[in-house]
Amino acid sequence: MKRKICILGSTGSIGTQALQVIEEHADLFEAYVLTAGSNSRLLIEQARKFLPCAVVIADESKYDEVKEALADQPIQVYAGDEALCQVVTMEPVDMVLTALVGFSGLKPTISAIKAGKPIALANKETLVVAGELITALCQEYNVPMLPVDSEHSAIFQSLMGEESPIEKIILTASGGPFRKFTLDEMRNVTAAQALKHPNWDMGAKITIDSASMMNKGFEVIEAKWLFDVDADRIQVVVHPQSIVHSAVQFQDGAVKAQLGAPDMRVPIQLAMSYPVRLESSFPRIDWWDMQDLTFERPDMERFPCLAMAYEALRRGGNTACVVNAANEVVNLAFRQDRCGFLQMAEVIQETLVRVPYIKTPSLEDYLETDRVARKVASELL
Numbered sequence: 001m002k003r004k005i006c007i008l009g010s011t012g013s014i015g016t017q018a019l020q021v022i023e024e025h026a027d028l029f030e031a032y033v034l035t036a037g038s039n040s041r042l043l044i045e046q047a048r049k050f051l052p053c054a055v056v057i058a059d060e061s062k063y064d065e066v067k068e069a070l071a072d073q074p075i076q077v078y079a080g081d082e083a084l085c086q087v088v089t090m091e092p093v094d095m096v097l098t099a100l101v102g103f104s105g106l107k108p109t110i111s112a113i114k115a116g117k118p119i120a121l122a123n124k125e126t127l128v129v130a131g132e133l134i135t136a137l138c139q140e141y142n143v144p145m146l147p148v149d150s151e152h153s154a155i156f157q158s159l160m161g162e163e164s165p166i167e168k169i170i171l172t173a174s175g176g177p178f179r180k181f182t183l184d185e186m187r188n189v190t191a192a193q194a195l196k197h198p199n200w201d202m203g204a205k206i207t208i209d210s211a212s213m214m215n216k217g218f219e220v221i222e223a224k225w226l227f228d229v230d231a232d233r234i235q236v237v238v239h240p241q242s243i244v245h246s247a248v249q250f251q252d253g254a255v256k257a258q259l260g261a262p263d264m265r266v267p268i269q270l271a272m273s274y275p276v277r278l279e280s281s282f283p284r285i286d287w288w289d290m291q292d293l294t295f296e297r298p299d300m301e302r303f304p305c306l307a308m309a310y311e312a313l314r315r316g317g318n319t320a321c322v323v324n325a326a327n328e329v330v331n332l333a334f335r336q337d338r339c340g341f342l343q344m345a346e347v348i349q350e351t352l353v354r355v356p357y358i359k360t361p362s363l364e365d366y367l368e369t370d371r372v373a374r375k376v377a378s379e380l381l
Helices: 013-024 040-050 060-069 081-087 102-114 125-140 150-158 204-212 214-227 265-273 304-315 319-335 341-354 363-380
Strands: 003-008 029-036 054-057 076-079 095-098 119-121 145-147 166-173 234-238 244-250 255-259
Touching (some): 003 013, 013 029, 054 081, 095 265, 102 125, 119 265, 145 265, 150 166, 150 214, 166 214, 214 304, 214 319, 319 341, 319 363, 341 363
Parallel strands (some): 003 029, 003 095, 054 076, 095 119
Antiparallel strands (some): 166 244, 244 255
16 A cells, blocks of 8 residues: 655655655655645646645645646645644645745644654754654654654664664764855855755755754754754764765764765655665765765854854753744845845844743744744844
């Protein structure tokens, strides 16, 4: 029987690659629900090709367009954020791939967990914002959460079959397009430069986060919640070639790492097929032509966003929620030429100072923290 997949964010980078996996293994997977934020054109195109049971367009102003375009198909069409929370609970759904961007993934993920649906997690911000809440819910509802991020998938794979305690997690980072830039050189970089990632083909928001190393900071927080390891045992290592996707060091000093070509379809497919590994047509490593593998220490002074993420993890409470909200504001502002590259970290830091700290936040506290932090960050621009 085919595994029915609900893809939250099917028109984004992860979503489109997930559909490639489904297409390659059409005998094993079915795109049961597809959702998009505002890209109605691509959602319509995907729906006509994959014929899901339902689609959701979060932008309610696009509902009539999608409804009319799919009127000749037996596809249910919904709109709005609440619809996202409802479709993940549909009884036939076997797995929810959360590939929404940013804070928007939190509430639908919670709904999916409460409905007992296994989660393939590509929306790292869900754990960044509310990791303690989400992990508690997964335990309460006995729901597995399988990582889709290449680094966390690598850690997950390195832990397969292991019962030994983790001594350290080694989280690799490409270093982004500005790895060798001085602070003065970074002062005037443009969004167009930042969007040219040296190794990965990703969406705009995450590509900017990679350039600032905020994405790696978020992955540190994500690793803490996925693998129950504190900040002092998560080491970020800059690895420009993006061949070693991450590693685990055990108490005897042994290190297990997962290597592969930089292709997100590999961790997407594993999350969807786990515990089975499926054949694929994806690129392989050419061992004879492979360039040297190099490793460097990250520079926290040139990339303060990484340091802020560690600080947020150690402080706990709603701190990471503030960082995420402010980062979403400045990330968009940078892409719209309303904020300088180095100014992004300055705004996030000042937002942390101004937003009240909550030691043990509820879901309502997280939602209010997100609202307030966005307002503060916007006013600082």
